[in-house]
Amino acid sequence: MSLNNQIDSVSVLPLGGIGEIGKNMMIIEQNDEILIIDAGIKFPTDELYGVDYVIPDITYLLKNKDRIKGIALTHGHMDHIGGLPYVLKQLGDIPIYGTKLTLGLLRGKLEEHNLLSDTYLRHVYPGHSVDIGSFEVEFIRVNHSISDACALAVHTKAGPIVYASDFKLDQTPISGDITDIHRLAELGKEGVLALFSDSTNAEHEGYTSSEKEVQKTIEKSFADAEQKIIVASFASNIHRIQQVFDAAQKFNRKVALSGRSMLNNVDIASDLGYLDIPEGILIDSNDVDNYPPHKVVLLSTGSQGEPMAALTRIARGDHYHISIGDGDTVLVSATAIPGNAKAVGHTINQLFERGADVIYEAISGVHVSGHASQEELKLMLNLTRPQYFFPVHGEYRHLHLHAKLANEVCVPKENIFIPDLGDKISLSKEQGYVEDSVRAGRVLVDGSGVGDVGNVVLRDRRLLSENGILMVVVTIDRNGKVLSGPDIITRGFVYVRESGDLIRDATRRAEKALAECEEEGITEWSTLKSKIRDSLDDYIYHRIKRNPMILPIIMEV
């Protein structure tokens, strides 16, 4: 035991981003101090009926609140900062560290939740370090689909942990700076304890294309376009937005912005100097009709087919003033986030139907990914030469493929970890092992309710969505004598007007079941309910091969 105390060890504990794409959150601990890296949200998958967001379960952090020294943010995407309002509400005032644009975007989020005044934000330049408790946290520039993204090197007593987060190696980025491969190489030479690296694109062979490649497609589209141009893109992709402004300048078009997040982000990014907007080019979207169609570009949200976003409304034909038609050009300059493919496809279909020429990812180079492909992942591994490796930010197939790559490159199998969320892994130069496992997982946000939608509610929503509900309502007196009903009411089950027979027959069966209960002197509600349910369950299924939720409701007067 005394030996263990002499070994310099550090613990890592993932609370999100493993076995999933989204809600990234990682904890590093040493000397009883906790450092948090990122706090993201995840968009719900289909089986999470009605859920708005998913955030990490931070029970462990609540229990160890006093030990938290700070939160370091890698970049300003929602899957890395979107969970902060929820986290801060529970954990109180924790200092937050990040680059200028990251904090600028976070500020907007915190304002929405009235949390800004209470929060201590500390700005760090890429290439600089900051002490957070006993951790020296170094911000290392990386390329990604948002400006000002960083990997972190967390210098611990057991050695540096490189948290590469989301990155790619863009040799010709839009804004000059490339991923700081020199510093990564230096760290690799000195000895990296562990690398945590982005697995999103682990399925993709080769290299991810440069953002510069998109420029060619954008310029060609602008050159070919005869009428109005609409470009839909992620509002956070400042480099992409810059390229649209540049092309508009070159082809002598005015730019109008549409969609709240587009307006906000362009505002923040140009205020902070991340966006260079040529003078006089910006016009109000209400003024679009005052210009000839071949003189304007509309830069809008909706690249994900979000029902209320600008492009989606335009495609549907219910945007309050912008229409689209023959001869217009639409660039959908984004990829569909998993789960959105159908909505995006639907929007593109509608735009084609309205006569527009649509240029989208599947048929052109109008978008490149922000995530490293296999060759870049291998290079990151070779640059940093880590003792331990953790593939992160991916579903299990991505993590396993990335683990395979790491093993081929430089890390022995026993030093590669694909932990469960909540696994606390002790790392030292001598050994790495799972030392503990704490509560972790997901918390569902639905409306203003955080965590109150669980498995029971979800199961009911699923059942209701599949075959609806059939209610049997009856009023009885104390002796179990039926005073009114049974009435059958359905929603989402059958079209009532055409199903009179079925409902009549079902009502008769319920009546019979109740009469039997009365005869037998059964007055206990739970028995009455199960008798009613039994009388209908199989019957309904055999009659129409559907299983609605059957809900007996008894009123007593």
Add this chain to the structure above:
Amino acid sequence: MSLNNQIDSVSVLPLGGIGEIGKNMMIIEQNDEILIIDAGIKFPTDELYGVDYVIPDITYLLKNKDRIKGIALTHGHMDHIGGLPYVLKQLGDIPIYGTKLTLGLLRGKLEEHNLLSDTYLRHVYPGHSVDIGSFEVEFIRVNHSISDACALAVHTKAGPIVYASDFKLDQTPISGDITDIHRLAELGKEGVLALFSDSTNAEHEGYTSSEKEVQKTIEKSFADAEQKIIVASFASNIHRIQQVFDAAQKFNRKVALSGRSMLNNVDIASDLGYLDIPEGILIDSNDVDNYPPHKVVLLSTGSQGEPMAALTRIARGDHYHISIGDGDTVLVSATAIPGNAKAVGHTINQLFERGADVIYEAISGVHVSGHASQEELKLMLNLTRPQYFFPVHGEYRHLHLHAKLANEVCVPKENIFIPDLGDKISLSKEQGYVEDSVRAGRVLVDGSGVGDVGNVVLRDRRLLSENGILMVVVTIDRNGKVLSGPDIITRGFVYVRESGDLIRDATRRAEKALAECEEEGITEWSTLKSKIRDSLDDYIYHRIKRNPMILPIIMEV
């Protein structure tokens, strides 16, 4: 008017497969006679809550039953033959023409619906023609992901219409015969009135790979595999299944089949001579455990992540006797049909988590598409040189891209049609135009109900799925005096145990609304209901930012 009578014209009328992938169905008419081509189903998209299948609306055919001369089938996939049981039930006994395997697969479907004895199936060899009414229908072999697929040349008095259906040009197919490009060229030389061609892969540049390419991946995987191998594939992809048998033979493994459709299709295909199963290679899936793992292959269903299919159960760990673990190999030899990507991804994740090595489309050549890519589509256009062109089998984006290709290749814009379903288009050597529009669209099948699920039921299922239902139940007497309740019951709304306050407050508001009604002497049910609803609607939303379906239920004694 008399001129029109002298022009030899024919009409085409699509009832499915335009603006969608699935439920393909086309009508050709001349001399008051109707020929039907295919009758498929479509799998429901997410917004069709609880719907099992979508089939074409055949109101027009029902009204013109006496004019129908027959149904010609291009191939045996469900999106081309799956709607026949529903169609035959309504239209009665219509002669059906198809190739041997197509009819073999159809026979199974008809048996399930007890329709086989009543149906007249007529077998046609590829390369041969058959007279259906005044139509001469020629079956022309094409390559596709199912054996015995054909394009049709329907010889009409206005000229031949080539209905290319689903196809690709595989220069090295598994079973010898390539797409009959010679006959297509001949038709093109003689003059084709119209071409209907497959748009599924219109987004894909270049050529679709040959089925032979898959052989390399399968053989490499078999060579590398150390333990058990599971191959999941479409049960209808007989060529793929043949390749698995061939590889098993080569690497000295036994083959077990799992999944009802796999057993059925292997049975049908080998009976009809489309599958060559080496003697002694087939074992019962219950006997898998009697062989060493490196001596067996399991050929299973579940390549689409279907919840009850063999592979899905194995991945979930609840297959009744087959398990998977470290060292086992799984080949998912199929592509995810749109809408299934998430389910397939989930299955693959689970297999990786169980320790299996999973080989799937995104990371290998374990699957090739059955549909022609752009260069093949152009070749089809150039071979047939049609006067009129109809891109079919695709969503609107595919159809528009295919139309663009056709225009680049050989068809003037005004001769390219992307009709709505139900548009009746008159074609003659002189002109092509939409002459009429009849009722067409979709019919939803849910359980044994055909067409009884419509917009009202779907809207309710959607509302229920998002925020559940809140019922307010009250018993009153004739004078509107409350005798019992109001009671609030919810399903899929909140976790009731933790939401006591909310429900109590809501109950109080409903009580107050009822008391006001009593005071004002309101006894009319519809007014009572809307008063109850009004008392809760905004309140609930402001309290928890959710909009459950609010359903007041009044009982009178």
